[in-house]
Amino acid sequence: MDNQIFTGKLVRLAAQDPEKDATTIAGWDKDTEYTRLLEVDPVTPPQLKNKRERLERMPNPHFYPFGVRTLTDDILIGFCVLMRVNHVHGDAFVGIGMGDPAYRGKGYGTDAMNLILRFAFQELNLHRVSLDAVATNARAVRSYEKCGFVLEGQTRGTEFRSGIRDNIVSMGITRREWEGMKVEG
Amino acid sequence: MVLQLFEGEKIRLAAFDADKDAEIFSKWTHDPEYLRLTEYEAARPLAPFHIKKKFEEMEKDAHGDFYYFVIRAKEDDRALGFAHIRWVEWNHGNAHFNMALGSPDDRRKGLGSEALQMMLRYAFEELNLYRMTVHTFEYNDGARKFLEKRGFQLEVRRREAIYRDGRYWDALSYGILAEEWNNQVARSK
Numbered sequence: 001m002d003n004q005i006f007t008g009k010l011v012r013l014a015a016q017d018p019e020k021d022a023t024t025i026a027g028w029d030k031d032t033e034y035t036r037l038l039e040v041d042p043v044t045p046p047q048l049k050n051k052r053e054r055l056e057r058m059p060n061p062h063f064y065p066f067g068v069r070t071l072t073d074d075i076l077i078g079f080c081v082l083m084r085v086n087h088v089h090g091d092a093f094v095g096i097g098m099g100d101p102a103y104r105g106k107g108y109g110t111d112a113m114n115l116i117l118r119f120a121f122q123e124l125n126l127h128r129v130s131l132d133a134v135a136t137n138a139r140a141v142r143s144y145e146k147c148g149f150v151l152e153g154q155t156r157g158t159e160f161r162s163g164i165r166d167n168i169v170s171m172g173i174t175r176r177e178w179e180g181m182k183v184e185g
Numbered sequence: 186m187v188l189q190l191f192e193g194e195k196i197r198l199a200a201f202d203a204d205k206d207a208e209i210f211s212k213w214t215h216d217p218e219y220l221r222l223t224e225y226e227a228a229r230p231l232a233p234f235h236i237k238k239k240f241e242e243m244e245k246d247a248h249g250d251f252y253y254f255v256i257r258a259k260e261d262d263r264a265l266g267f268a269h270i271r272w273v274e275w276n277h278g279n280a281h282f283n284m285a286l287g288s289p290d291d292r293r294k295g296l297g298s299e300a301l302q303m304m305l306r307y308a309f310e311e312l313n314l315y316r317m318t319v320h321t322f323e324y325n326d327g328a329r330k331f332l333e334k335r336g337f338q339l340e341v342r343r344r345e346a347i348y349r350d351g352r353y354w355d356a357l358s359y360g361i362l363a364e365e366w367n368n369q370v371a372r373s374k
Contacts, residue, residue, distance in 0.1 A: 170358075
């Protein structure tokens with residue numbers, strides 16, 4: 001049995017510390033390329049108090065948030081979260097963001113996603129994990145496919161920004177598919 | 186301009202009245218078939234007190250973006266079911282829609298169809314939304330046929346997202362765009 005479930009190849013999953021991490025996490029919101037791909041709601045400039053209050057929310061059986069930190073120098077570079085966890089059906093949604101632009105497109109996010117999927121399937125014993133992404137966010141979609149997510153459909157025209165209507169893609173991975181990935185990998 | 190949004194032929198859309206409606210809503214939650222056709226959460230009956238409380242929580246959770254109607258029969262004013270629009274994403278023009286008729290006796294009589302048309306008109310001609318999303322389950326054949334017949338398109342199939350009666354079922358989501366609704370209205374004239 002592998003008990004080091006929070007340690008990957010490049011990153012580890014850690015608690016988000018409202019006292020130490022809020023400034024860093026709120027700072028990421030300066031980059032609207034990041035926030036517009038992440039948030040459904042209209043984006044706002046960094047709001048430290050608001051962010052801190054969100055980090056202070058008590059994790060519960062339906063909500064598992066993590067900070068993503070580099071293994072080499074322990075820098076906080078992003079977050080990932082399992083939310084809307086439904087234990088009756090074994091169903092949950094995952095959200096992920098690499099807030100620090102220096103660590104995008106280099107496999108850090110994919111590594112974090114692999115960790116949170118392992119947590120979902122081997123610790124929470126879920127049956128499947130879902131996610132939504134803006135269809136034009138090719139880098140994200142490629143990373144999700146690499147982790148084993150399968151396209152499950154598109155909600156038409158649900159994303160409307162800068163005068164352009166985009167689809168939202170829905171992707172999912174079942175326990176069976178995830179176990180198959182492990183054998184191949 | 187259409188001025189009557191809430192008065193249909195056989196039904197009307199009215200505000201939820203806790204004193205009047207909690208009793209019958211509670212009764213519906215004692216019908217597991219109703220719950221399993223409408224609810225993602227595990228089935229459980231609710232007392233009228235908890236129906237009221239649940240409504241208040243839904244209202245609070247929606248931060249004011251909550252368009253909740255009781256579907257009433259015009260003939261005797263009894264509550265037939267509910268219809269609501271919530272989680273409105275104003276910046277994108279998207280919202281989530283749900284409706285149900287509580288008693289099996291009131292289904293398949295065109296009442297749901299009328300309620301849906303009124304809700305679509307409300308969504309697209311009053312709230313000025315771009316699209317609406319509806320969730321249902323693979324095993325709810327009635328809902329799927331109902332939606333497909335009225336122009337909703339299957340957009341997402343979350344495979345094996347529902348575990349009931351010892352097997353997995355897909356969770357489905359359907360969408361309809363304002364322009365699709367407008368075309369339907371134009372054709373029916």
